[in-house]
Amino acid sequence: MTLTLPINDSKRLQLPPLQIPTRLLLGPGPSNVHPVVQEAMNAPIVGHLDPAFLALMDEIQTLLRYVWQTDNQWTIAVSGTGSAAMEAAIANATEPGDVVLVGVNGYFGNRLVDMAQRYGADVRTIAKPWGQVFSLDEIRTALDTHRPAILALVHAETSTGARQPLEGVGELCHDRGCLLLVDTVTSLGGVPLLLDAWEVDLAYSCSQKGLGCPPGASPLTMSSRAVEKLQQRRTKVTNWYLDMNLLMKYWGSDRTYHHTAPINMYYALREALRLIASEGLAQCWQRHQQNVEYLWERLEDLGLTPHVEQEFRLPTLTTVRIPEGVDGRDVARRLLNEHNIEIGNGLGELAGLVWRVGLMGYNSRKESVDRLMKALGEVLPKTV
Template identity: 50%
Template sequence: MKETPKSLSPTARVLMGPGPSPTAPSVYEALAKPTLGHLDPEFLLVMDEIRDMQRAVMGTQNELTMPMSGTGSSGMETCLVNLIEPGDKVLVGVNGVFGTRMVDVARRAGAQVTEAQSEWGRALDAELLREAAGGEQHKLVCVVHAETSTGVLQDVGPIREVADELGAMLLLDCVTSVGGLRVSLDEWGVDAAYSGTQKCLGCPPGLSPVSFSERAQSALKAREHAVQSWYLDLTMIANYWGSERSYHHTAPINMLYGLHEALRLVLEEGIDEREARHRLHSAALVAGLEAMGLSPRVPEGERLPPLTAVSVPDGVDDAAARAHLLEHHNLEIGGGLGPMKGNTWRIGLMGAGACRENVELCLTALHDAMSAQGAAPAGDGVSAAQAVYSE
């Protein structure tokens, strides 16, 4: 290396993609607080508060509730490797990228996986899962509550019914719902769930809150084989987060300060109030997009408020438009994945980013980006959004 690089000074982008979302200012401040030792009595109190707040935000009394060190995928992997033993039958509802990822992880953990493949951009139909299971008993049924790859919100009740018929535990991916929508793990009968810090919790990526019901804990205790992953083995990690406080790996102290503050902000605002805020700004955004002639990819009753997927209009180049937003408006939105690549924009309104200023900026900037390609929208998106706010 010729010269030591300068200290970083990244641009403060307006993050309106599928995550990471904007970090709340007080979360940034929390991240910069003095690092304590991972067994310092003061830090142990921080851990206890995180667990209590996480339970409140995930709607559970589960004892085994804590954040895993790693992004949302580490939570997914934690749930799957701790609950699956070689040969176990696992049924996964697949209607997007993250259901597909669960299939991959479950197979690697040695499960016999049945995939209930469903249309991307639509919620899973419980009947489809029932048919795919073919009446056989299963250990685990897995679905995504908030499919960030398509913008679909899944109703959990009918899936729990299928799991009951199959004698199965229910695993729920709540990466994009926790902190933005009310999540009620106990009421819904969810046995294992994971989330991520970088979506509606408004914290940088790096931790994955997880929770296991008593039934899932019993399954963990009854295992015949060691958990396939040392790093994610909850039989050991629970001893650090529980009363024993025994060392497993060095906890990411400052990231946990950030999560502490992010959870505090959710509870201070109120979960229902926070959901109402996400829903309001999403409604305004959708009204604006529709006024500009952009069609939502998901039918109204199945839409995920923190993430809106819309079709890229004919004659508009997806990548060029997103590059224009970044270059001229300092704004990031997401492109599509899988079958939606090149034809879909994914617009996130998550955590601190779910606000009127972002909705209006996004509509104005998209108008400009489309006009720059000679495809100016006919309607005025900002006025349509403003009409929603004044209702």
């Protein structure tokens, strides 16, 4: 029997098969992934409740605890990008009316403010110029002034390239009955981070930066203190998809269906984490540090200056001041078009003032720096 239905074919695009350029991704993320991680995404799909997949979820949890240096039982990967994990941290920890104190010294501090406000928090802020960080004394004073239920800080501000020191902050928070929430999106895997030793209660990250994986499966962890606050809520978590009470029924021993996990993304995350574990976390941090120091030296050779004071510079992302009279966007455009290299332009307050160069995960290699420097040497006006 031939089926004749009144189909309107006028919007049927006839396209060639997909073709994507191969770029060297040295911007703020995503960054290129190890071939083993790329390959893992091609493994056959299994069901999200298949015993093989459930075993893989357990492995991801164990590996995440390792890269975060935590024993937190509630450690999972959220199906979504870093912002989903960020929203999960806020949604689960915040009840309407809670005082949430946010350290704002860049673009992502502002995103935390926006999210916490949407969940009904009484948001207070402390601010610093973009590229600077908060001292322990400044944090202590702000905690005493605002008496928050949660202090939220960005460990690695991708918009500025600054690393917020966290040693001692958790203790200050806990002495005052406050939880410490930390954005580790641009630090996990590439920047020393000791969650339990630093008494961090809630942390989230992404897959596409220091972990060297495509975007889409984002780590989230909660300490027993944070879980206790969640369990004592007067109100339901207002975001169904990100409610950890429900998610833990899937990630924990119940294995109750919650959502259909993006199976192949989790294969990639498992492999990316396995590669870090086989390299060794300390070695992985060391590699990021060595390669970024090489980048800083080579930038100096070209007459370029990082924006952040050396002590607080991130190993994963460097903001580089655009010299006077140079069109920063044009340089970035030419690197992409003529050399297949992506770097980032400045964001927010630093738009037009800096480039953002990422050396993250698989891309934290001397060859990446050499290729970028050769291209920059060709693209930069000769007066620099």
